[in-house]
Amino acid sequence: MSSKDVILDRIRAALGAGAETPEIPRDYRRGPAQVDLDLLVERLVDYKAVVHRLTAEKPDTGEPVAGGGVEGSGPQAGVGGARPLDDLDHLAEGRANAQVGVEAAAVRAAIAGILGAGTVVVPPGLPLEWLPDGVHGLVDDGLSAERIAAADGVVTAAAVAVVETGTIVLDASPDQGRRIISLLPDLHICVLRADQVVASVPEAVARLDPTRPLTWISGPSATSDIELNRVEGVHGPRNLHVILAGQ
Amino acid sequence: MSTFLGMPVHAPRGVGHLRGDESFPDAARTALGDSQLRRNLQHATTTIRGKSGRVIAELPDWQELRSAGSALKSYTMAHLPELLEQLEEKVTAAGGVVHWAADANEADRIVTDLVRAAGEQRVIKVKSMATQEIGLNEALEAAGITPVETDLAELIVQLGNDKPSHILVPAIHRNRSEIREIFLRAMPGVDPKLTDDPPVLAGAARRYLRETFLSTKVAVSGANFAIADTGTLAVVESEGNGRMCLTLPETLITVMGIEKLVPTWQDLEVFLQLLPRASTGERMNPYTSMWTGVTPGDGPQNFHLVLLDNGRTAVLADEVGRQALHCIRCSACLNVCPVYERTGGHAYGSVYPGPIGAILSPQLTGVADNASLPYASSLCGACFDACPVKIDIPSILVHLRNQAPHPRTEAAVMAAAAYTMDHPRLYRSAQRAAKLSRIAGRRGRGLPPPLNGWSASRDLPAPPKETFRDWWRNR
Numbered sequence: 001m002s003s004k005d006v007i008l009d010r011i012r013a014a015l016g017a018g019a020e021t022p023e024i025p026r027d028y029r030r031g032p033a034q035v036d037l038d039l040l041v042e043r044l045v046d047y048k049a050v051v052h053r054l055t056a057e058k059p060d061t062g063e064p065v066a067g068g069g070v071e072g073s074g075p076q077a078g079v080g081g082a083r084p085l086d087d088l089d090h091l092a093e094g095r096a097n098a099q100v101g102v103e104a105a106a107v108r109a110a111i112a113g114i115l116g117a118g119t120v121v122v123p124p125g126l127p128l129e130w131l132p133d134g135v136h137g138l139v140d141d142g143l144s145a146e147r148i149a150a151a152d153g154v155v156t157a158a159a160v161a162v163v164e165t166g167t168i169v170l171d172a173s174p175d176q177g178r179r180i181i182s183l184l185p186d187l188h189i190c191v192l193r194a195d196q197v198v199a200s201v202p203e204a205v206a207r208l209d210p211t212r213p214l215t216w217i218s219g220p221s222a223t224s225d226i227e228l229n230r231v232e233g234v235h236g237p238r239n240l241h242v243i244l245a246g247q
Numbered sequence: 248m249s250t251f252l253g254m255p256v257h258a259p260r261g262v263g264h265l266r267g268d269e270s271f272p273d274a275a276r277t278a279l280g281d282s283q284l285r286r287n288l289q290h291a292t293t294t295i296r297g298k299s300g301r302v303i304a305e306l307p308d309w310q311e312l313r314s315a316g317s318a319l320k321s322y323t324m325a326h327l328p329e330l331l332e333q334l335e336e337k338v339t340a341a342g343g344v345v346h347w348a349a350d351a352n353e354a355d356r357i358v359t360d361l362v363r364a365a366g367e368q369r370v371i372k373v374k375s376m377a378t379q380e381i382g383l384n385e386a387l388e389a390a391g392i393t394p395v396e397t398d399l400a401e402l403i404v405q406l407g408n409d410k411p412s413h414i415l416v417p418a419i420h421r422n423r424s425e426i427r428e429i430f431l432r433a434m435p436g437v438d439p440k441l442t443d444d445p446p447v448l449a450g451a452a453r454r455y456l457r458e459t460f461l462s463t464k465v466a467v468s469g470a471n472f473a474i475a476d477t478g479t480l481a482v483v484e485s486e487g488n489g490r491m492c493l494t495l496p497e498t499l500i501t502v503m504g505i506e507k508l509v510p511t512w513q514d515l516e517v518f519l520q521l522l523p524r525a526s527t528g529e530r531m532n533p534y535t536s537m538w539t540g541v542t543p544g545d546g547p548q549n550f551h552l553v554l555l556d557n558g559r560t561a562v563l564a565d566e567v568g569r570q571a572l573h574c575i576r577c578s579a580c581l582n583v584c585p586v587y588e589r590t591g592g593h594a595y596g597s598v599y600p601g602p603i604g605a606i607l608s609p610q611l612t613g614v615a616d617n618a619s620l621p622y623a624s625s626l627c628g629a630c631f632d633a634c635p636v637k638i639d640i641p642s643i644l645v646h647l648r649n650q651a652p653h654p655r656t657e658a659a660v661m662a663a664a665a666y667t668m669d670h671p672r673l674y675r676s677a678q679r680a681a682k683l684s685r686i687a688g689r690r691g692r693g694l695p696p697p698l699n700g701w702s703a704s705r706d707l708p709a710p711p712k713e714t715f716r717d718w719w720r721n722r
Contacts, residue, residue, distance in 0.1 A: 001252050004335075004347040007505065009253025010560035011327050014569075021325040022318045028311035028517070043530065142544070145461050145495060165523075165531035178545040179494045179536075183487065201531075202516035210477040210512045211341070213542050216519075216535035221487040224527050225400035225416055226423055226445040227287075228294045234399060234449045235456065236487025236534060 031206075033199035036163055037244065040197055043166030047219025048232045049240040052113070054106040102245040104129040107191055110243045111135060111155065114189060118152030121181045125174025126155060130191065140181050148180060153187030154237075159214075161197045162204045167218045168192060168242065169204060179213055188237040190217075194246030256350075257613040258558035263351040263382040265558075265612050267596015270619040274594040284420050288591050291419045292582045298528025299579065305530070306520070315517045317637040320573035323508050324563060330475040330508050331554065337478025341540020343550040348502075350557045355386035357553050358467060358500055362392050365498050365549075367465045373482060373489045374398035375469025376414060376576055377502045377555055379598040383467065394467070395459055397488035399452050406433035412592030412600065414578040415526050420591050423448065449486075456488070466492035466547070470503040471575070472518060473552075476511045479539045480552070483522060485532050493536045499547035504555050506563075506572040518575060521635035526577035558611035567646045571607045573636045578603075580630035580640060586623055595620065602630035606643040614650045621647035656698055679717075681710040 041051045104127060112132035119136040121143065122128070131137045138151055148154075157175035161168045168190055170176045182188050198204050208214060221236030232238065258265055267274060278284060303309050323330060335345040348354035358378075362370055370387065372378065372394050384394045396405045400418040404411050407429040411417030418426070427443040434455055441451055468489070472481040480501055482489045493499060509515055523532045541550050563569045581587045581601030592600030597608035597617065605624055609617035621644050630640040667673045713721075 002347070003349045003353060006252050006349050007347050007554070007556045007560065008328050008331070010255045010556065011331075011505075011563060013253055014255045014560045014564035015325065015327070016564075020321060022321050024318045024322060024514075025311065025314050028308040028315055028520075030516070047529075047533070149457075149461065162531070167531045172542070172545055179490065180545075183490050183494055201520050202513075205513060205516040205519070210474060210479040210537065211539050213539075213545055214535075214537040215490065216531065216537075218529070218531040218533050220533070221485070222533045223399050223449055223486045224295075224529075225398070225403070225418060225486075226426060226448060228291045228298075228416060228419070229445060230527075230529070231445040231449050233446060234453055234486035234488070235397075235460070235491055 029200060029202070031198065031200050031203040033203075035194075035197050035199050037194060037197065037247070040161060040163040040166065041244065043163065044219070044242055047166050048222075049166070049219050049242050050114075052110040052241065052243045054103060054110065054243065054245045102127075102130075102191065102193060107243055107245065108132045111189060114241050115153055115187065120187075120189070121148050121151045121154040121177075121185060123156055123175055123177025123181060125177075126157060127175075130155065140177050143181075145180060145184060149184040151185045153189060153239075154181050154185045155189045155191065156182055158190050158192045158196055160204045160207050161192050162201055163197060163199050165201060165218060167201075167204070167216050169208060170215045170217065171208060171212045172214075173212075179215055182215065182217075183236055186237055187239045187241070188217075188220075189241045189243065191243045191245065194244065255560035255564045256558070257561045257616075258380075258611045259350050259352060260612075260616070262355065262386075263380050263557070264598045265380060265608050266616050267594075269596070271590075271594055271596070271623040272619060274596060275590040275623070278590045278594045283422075283425075284591055285589060287420055287422045288588055290422075291416065292588050295528050295582045299525060299582070300528075302524045302528055302530050306524070309524075312517055312520055313635055313637050316521050316575075316635060317573065319510065319514050319517060320636055323510055324506070324569060324572060326510070327505065327508070327563070330510060331505060333475045334473055334478060334508060335554075337476070338480075338540055338550075338552055339478075341478050343478070343540040343552055346551060346553045348553050348555045348557070351381035351555075354381045354502060354553055354555050354557065355383055357551075358383060358502065359386055359390045359392065361498070361500055361551055362387065362465050363390070365465050367392070367463075367498075369393045369395065369459075369463050370465045370467050370500075371395050371397050371459060371463045371492050371496065372401075372466070373468040373484065373492045374401050374417070375467070375502060376598060377469045377504050378467060379411065381502070381555065381557060383502070395456075395463070397456055397460070397492060398484075399449065399486055399488075402452055402456070403429055406430065410593055411598065413581060414576050414592075414599070414601070414603075415581075416578075420593070456491075460488075460491040460495055464496050465498045465500065466496040467500045467502065468492055470501050470507055471522065472509045472515060473503055473507050474509050474512050474515060477539060479512065479537050481515070481535060481537045483532050483535045485527065485534065487534055490534055490536055493538065494546050496547055498549040498551070500551045500553065502553045502555060504557075505559055506574075522575055522577055525579040525633070525635040561613070562607070562610040565610065565646075568606065568610050568643050570638045571603065571610055571643060573638050574603050574607065575636060577635055579633040579635060580638075583629040583633045584624075585627060585629070586625060590623075595623065602640045602644075603638070606638075606640055606647060609647055609651075614647055618651045621645075621651055660698060675714075675716060678714040682712070682714070 107130040117134040122137045159171035220240040222232045403418040413419040423443040470480045471483045587601040595604045605620040
């Protein structure tokens with residue numbers, strides 16, 4: 001008799017004639033509710049993220065400028081696997097390309113304000129025109145952990161954000177990349193579109209595809225282990241900057 | 248034979264950390280004598296109660312979420328066989344391997360064999376109650392494998408040769424200056440000018456563990472949730488050590504109690520709101536990782552899930568006590584408990600301290616092996632109110648007290664009291680007799696032997712000058 005059979009038999013014996021199976025009361029708020037971007041900013045800031053809001057009036061320079069000295073083998077998704085990460089089929093209607101609705105010039109200016117110069121890791125699907133001159137984009141085509149850790153930062157897009165909790169979710173789409181790239185550098189710059197923002201956790205869960213690796217991020221790495229006070233900065237990025245595009 | 252094998256059994260003796268070396272009252276006496284410990288605990292639990300209360304008050308539907316969470320857990324227990332098989336099927340289809348462990352010994356053996364098969368001598372660990380419960384670190388060490396705890400509090404406990412004292416904050420009994428001393432004494436390569444500023448202490452842990460994260464090929468984790476209909480596992484954390492362990496190694500081994508299931512993906516919307524607010528008092532914890540089997544090119548390429556019984560089916564067999572399996576390990580009940588706040592977690596003997604430990608540990612081991620724990624409570628009910636999935640801890644405590652042997656003098660006194668109260672004349676003279684005890688002192692100094700065992704930890708009310716009956720007659 002396998003341990004599986006033993007355990008399942010024990011459970012059936014324990015439950016006996018059958019345990020009560022209640023109706024699940026679903027009278028908590030499930031949405032959809034009005035999205036309040038000001039509140040999102042407030043909640044992000046409360047957990048020590050730095051937020052840069054782009055206004056629609058920012059003029060486009062009209063010159064798509066590539067980041068200085070782009071390295072790597074260029075946009076390439078799904079590093080050698082049976083279930084490539086460039087599979088966009090799951091994405092909800094209207095969530096196509098990270099570039100839609102995001103003014104590259106405004107993102108460039110915001111990133112230039114965060115990081116004057118240096119090297120940032122970027123996922124294969126991230127628009128390189130987001131990077132300002134002087135910021136070197138290191139495209140992740142299967143980079144080693146050491147090279148990722150040595151970078152000055154990482155720039156990713158996002159999948160979903162939650163107003164109520166100040167949370168950003170990454171789902172490893174091509175513009176967000178492998179989980180490792182947003183983990184090892186000390187600075188994470190995340191470009192978020194207003195149409196990716198939902199009011200509450202239930203709405204976020206409904207939008208996400210659980211078969212993809214998901215990382216829910218609420219502020220920079222922190223700990224409450226010393227006298228139960230939240231202290232920012234342990235193993236993950238100690239600096240989280242959110243660039244919020246759109247109204 | 249199969250009938251015998253298939254009956255629920257308690258967690259075996261001689262392995263793991265569910266049984267203490269001494270009874271709760273004896274261990275509590277030691278803890279109560281440590282004034283530094285009491286100060287640390289009081290500061291920490293007061294802080295977290297305040298934080299948690301504030302973020303819970305932000306949600307207008309907290310009670311509705313609690314009710315949904317409670318019902319979802321009852322549903323899960325009632326459908327456990329089907330849901331576990333569904334989980335196994337989904338994890339396997341996504342490239343993972345599922346193992347079933349009937350008890351701690353089997354789980355320890357499975358994990359040890361997997362680490363050996365990977366050819367490794369070191370594993371990194373994310374804080375996990377299940378692996379503490381089964382004594383995995385000791386089993387790995389006995390096999391020549393070094394487990395490295397990566398959670399800051401677990402690291403403090405490991406470097407201090409200490410024991411965890413809280414589910415969520417295992418080093419809650421240590422303050423910042425004690426942590427500094429532990430780091431200076433036991434952390435290789437630490438800056439001797441280390442201060443006790445919390446960000447500086449966190450920075451020291453970051454530097455110390457970075458190289459270990461990058462060079463270790465096997466990680467061991469627990470799981471906060473496992474979604475039956477998708478095969479998705481979730482780990483909720485703060486520091487990023489969880490993300491490191493779940494992302495960087497080649498092999499990931501997750502050990503999970505069979506009760507951690509959530510029926511559907513959408514159901515997670517309830518628990519992701521309940522857990523952070525009830526546990527750390529945050530709207531959301533800094534990081535939550537979710538993964539389904541293996542994702543080619545991203546994260547560990549070998550994933551093993553170990554499903555653990557170790558007494559859980561025995562808990563399930565008790566219709567009243569099975570609610571203890573609803574626990575999502577938030578530790579809100581610890582933080583509101585007047586007993587825990589004074590004794591700390593070590594007094595409970597088990598890795599599961601506080602009110603939830605007082606109902607879970609005796610049920611996992613059998614009440615006889617943890618007979619004092621159901622009494623480690625004043626039955627004030629604060630834990631029930633704080634529980635995000637509405638576990639009725641006081642009722643289960645009373646239920647378990649009825650299974651534990653009562654002290655013989657207590658039984659004799661209760662029988663005598665019942666007889667007296669049934670006979671008005673006897674009761675009247677007993678009340679008058681009680682007045683005489685005023686002669687012995689203004690306030691009761693406790694009962695005479697052999698009844699002093701009962702009054703040693705309870706204050707007796709001073710008997711009135713006049714009984715109610717006397718006052719009524721003389722008014």
